[in-house]
Amino acid sequence: MGLFPVPTAADDNNIYQTRMALYKKTESLTQIPWYYIAAIDQYERNMGNDSNKKSEQKVSISIPDELWYGLGNGAKSDHPNVITLFNGIGKDGNGDEKADPGNPEDVLYTMANWLLQYGPTKEDIKIGLWHYYKRDLTVQTIMNTAKVFQQYQKLHLVDRDFPVATNYNYSYRSTWGDKRGFGGTRIHEGTDIFADYGTPVKSTTYGVIEMKGWNLYGGWRIGIRDINNIYHYYGHLSGYEDGIKVGQVVKPGDIIGSVGSTGYGPPGTSGKFPPHLHYGMYKDNGHSEWSFDPYPYLRKWERMVK
Numbered sequence: 001m002g003l004f005p006v007p008t009a010a011d012d013n014n015i016y017q018t019r020m021a022l023y024k025k026t027e028s029l030t031q032i033p034w035y036y037i038a039a040i041d042q043y044e045r046n047m048g049n050d051s052n053k054k055s056e057q058k059v060s061i062s063i064p065d066e067l068w069y070g071l072g073n074g075a076k077s078d079h080p081n082v083i084t085l086f087n088g089i090g091k092d093g094n095g096d097e098k099a100d101p102g103n104p105e106d107v108l109y110t111m112a113n114w115l116l117q118y119g120p121t122k123e124d125i126k127i128g129l130w131h132y133y134k135r136d137l138t139v140q141t142i143m144n145t146a147k148v149f150q151q152y153q154k155l156h157l158v159d160r161d162f163p164v165a166t167n168y169n170y171s172y173r174s175t176w177g178d179k180r181g182f183g184g185t186r187i188h189e190g191t192d193i194f195a196d197y198g199t200p201v202k203s204t205t206y207g208v209i210e211m212k213g214w215n216l217y218g219g220w221r222i223g224i225r226d227i228n229n230i231y232h233y234y235g236h237l238s239g240y241e242d243g244i245k246v247g248q249v250v251k252p253g254d255i256i257g258s259v260g261s262t263g264y265g266p267p268g269t270s271g272k273f274p275p276h277l278h279y280g281m282y283k284d285n286g287h288s289e290w291s292f293d294p295y296p297y298l299r300k301w302e303r304m305v306k
Helices: 009-030 034-045 065-069 080-085 104-116 122-133 136-152 295-305
Strands: 170-172 191-195 200-202 207-215 219-226 230-240 255-259 276-284 289-292
Touching (some): 009 034, 009 104, 122 136, 136 207, 191 295, 207 230, 219 255
Antiparallel strands (some): 170 191, 200 255, 207 219, 219 230, 230 255, 230 276, 276 289
């Protein structure tokens, strides 16, 4: 379950408050809204394979040495004037006349100043993020996470829900990795939850709707990107909840559509298999994205709901 680090109660009272105080201080110094800074930190916290370790850190943003100190600063002098001389970006965020890449205040202040060189508006920040990460999906993920933090005005967003209404009849088992034939030999990248037509389908997490529309394999589908760099895929829907649109922030339990049997053909194709929800999860590590088995998480979320 390492893809969703779960802090302890002590963490709830300490680490989130500490982080928020750091983000708010950075905002006061730079006028970059705190939720953008928080979203960058959240994104990097969920990069790579050590997210559990990073979840214990105050700040997880890691700026490469050559960018921080500047090329030619072989001694890695942390004096701001020396760093500037070598065209490094490291800044002193706490007034100790050192630009220390291991100091959370310095790191956040440095990142905020990187963004500021492109401007303070939302579009400026997107441009700054692209020049730093040079990856469209990364920019999109960070902006989506910022949108969630801005809406809920807090960092501790760990509630979850089961993707179909549990007061309806449904059944499922682990089907990730099974062979599929339609469209060529491929594996099943998700869990099938069988239920009657029209059974409500819900968001399992906090996130932003990233994709909506017809897919050859998945029929009417919705994709939600959450704040842990994970994409949640809902396929074979019979229809969408009224008002659901791309870019919308959702929370656990929000109804997004209903169970159907669409897919395996041109738009509108339905009935080629029994009605069910295909639920898939895809992890992004900042370089690539891959599917993983959602079944253990579904079992856990089902217990939480019941």
